[in-house]
Amino acid sequence: MSNDNPNVCPVEKSGSLDNRIRRWLQNPQKILGPYVRESMEVLEIGCGPGFFTMDMGRMVGKSGRVVAVDLQEGMLQKVKEKISLSGEELNIELHKCESERIGVSGEFDFVFLFYVVHELPDQESFFRELVSLVRKDGRILIVEPPMHVSKQAFDEMLDIASKAGFVVLDRPKMFPNKAVVLGKD
Ligand SMILES: C[S@@+](CC[C@H](N)C(=O)[O-])C[C@H]1O[C@@H](n2cnc3c(N)ncnc32)[C@H](O)[C@@H]1O
Numbered sequence: 001m002s003n004d005n006p007n008v009c010p011v012e013k014s015g016s017l018d019n020r021i022r023r024w025l026q027n028p029q030k031i032l033g034p035y036v037r038e039s040m041e042v043l044e045i046g047c048g049p050g051f052f053t054m055d056m057g058r059m060v061g062k063s064g065r066v067v068a069v070d071l072q073e074g075m076l077q078k079v080k081e082k083i084s085l086s087g088e089e090l091n092i093e094l095h096k097c098e099s100e101r102i103g104v105s106g107e108f109d110f111v112f113l114f115y116v117v118h119e120l121p122d123q124e125s126f127f128r129e130l131v132s133l134v135r136k137d138g139r140i141l142i143v144e145p146p147m148h149v150s151k152q153a154f155d156e157m158l159d160i161a162s163k164a165g166f167v168v169l170d171r172p173k174m175f176p177n178k179a180v181v182l183g184k185d
Contacts, residue, residue: 005099007119011074014049028055035110035139039063043108043133046070046116050079057090065091071099102129111140117157118149127164139181140166146176154178
């Protein structure tokens with residue numbers, strides 16, 4: 001159920017993305033708190049095993065919704081199990097995308113990509129598709145890892161996003177990661 005692309009984090013390594021140490025180092029409530037509110041419609045792209053997804057589901061509540069997207073069925077299966085085990089009524093929809101097409105419809109208040117953009121095969125087409133999925137006053141939070149993504153690669157990504165119609169609104173400090181908040185031009 002994993003992907004053949006060597007850039008894509010395999011399902012077998014999903015344990016490293018979801019454990020107590022990570023929760024202590026990258027607390028989802030702290031990272032998402034400034035952006036996610038009750039009733040919001042949130043799109044999480046590359047949700048992996050759902051480390052952030054469950055918290056977002058709780059934060060938006062029953063009046064909001066989270067659409068959690070991943071390329072790998074195995075990752076979505078892990079999120080599904082987590083929702084089921086929690087016994088909570090969370091408004092989380094799971095969507096398996098294609099590697100070069102997100103393929104969801106609607107407009108979202110908040111889009112979240114944590115450690116994902118460097119795995120995308122075509123950032124230009126990705127940001128072009130994303131434009132139509134973000135509300136006029138919507139926000140996108142992108143966080144990239146320190147080792148896999150150089151400053152130059154991060155700046156190139158911002159350049160591609162700006163050509164697609166996004167502007168940089170903030171550069172939140174998440175050392176040692178690289179982070180940016182984008183909005184629509
Ligand atoms: C390093 S993991 C991060 C997972 C999650 N965001 C987290 O921080 O725990 C990257 C995830 O992005 C997904 N991914 C890679 N390429 C993708 C694409 N083209 N579209 C959607 N998801 C993708 C992978 O399947 C993997 O689950």
